[in-house]
Amino acid sequence: MTRPTSRAPRAPRAAAWLALLLCAASAWAATPAGSGSAAPPALEQYRGRPVLVNWWATWCGPCIREMPELDEFARSQSGAGAVQVVGIALDEAANVDAYLARRPVRYPVLVEAVEYGESGSSAGYGNRHGVLPYSVLLDARGRVVRSKAGPLTAAELASWQAALPR
Structure with missing residues (x-):
C-alpha cells in the first residue's frame, strides 16, 4: 500500500527556517567574502524573487x-523570473x-562559520547529514521547490528553473 505524502507540514517549518536564515544573513554579512569588498547583500533583499x-x-x-x-547560471539570469544565486x-x-580572489564568481557569497562536520543553516532545508555541496531552490515566496545533496549540472539548473511557479 502506498502511503500518501503531504508537503503541508513542511511549509511552516521551511518558512521558519527561511526567516531564521534571513535574520542570520545580517550576521554573515559582517564576515564578507572577497577582500576589500563591501559586505555581501543579505538574503532579505531577494524577497519576491526566486533564489538558489x-x-x-x-x-x-x-x-x-x-x-x-553555478557562475554561468548566475550570469545567464536577467529579467522577469530570474533566479538569484547565493x-x-x-x-x-x-x-x-x-x-574567491583566485576564482571569482558573479554571485554573492556569504560566510557561515560552523565547526567542521556541521551542516549549519542547510540542516533546516533537509541537509541533516551536512553533505556538501547542498543546494536549495526557493520560489519567490520563500518555499522550497527543489533541493539536492551533491553537485548540480547545467541540465539540472535548467530543469530547476523550469519547475518554478510562473
Whole structure:
C-alpha cells in the first residue's frame, strides 16, 4: 500500500527556517567574502524573487567543480523570473577570500562559520547529514521547490528553473 505524502507540514517549518536564515544573513554579512569588498547583500533583499542557495566549502572538491556551472547560471539570469544565486560558504572567511580572489564568481557569497562536520543553516532545508555541496531552490515566496545533496549540472539548473511557479 502506498502511503500518501503531504508537503503541508513542511511549509511552516521551511518558512521558519527561511526567516531564521534571513535574520542570520545580517550576521554573515559582517564576515564578507572577497577582500576589500563591501559586505555581501543579505538574503532579505531577494524577497519576491526566486533564489538558489548553494552551501559549499573551499575544501570540498565537488563544490569547487560545481562552481563554474553555478557562475554561468548566475550570469545567464536577467529579467522577469530570474533566479538569484547565493553561495553560503561553510568555511573560514580567510579561506573563502583567498579562494574567491583566485576564482571569482558573479554571485554573492556569504560566510557561515560552523565547526567542521556541521551542516549549519542547510540542516533546516533537509541537509541533516551536512553533505556538501547542498543546494536549495526557493520560489519567490520563500518555499522550497527543489533541493539536492551533491553537485548540480547545467541540465539540472535548467530543469530547476523550469519547475518554478510562473
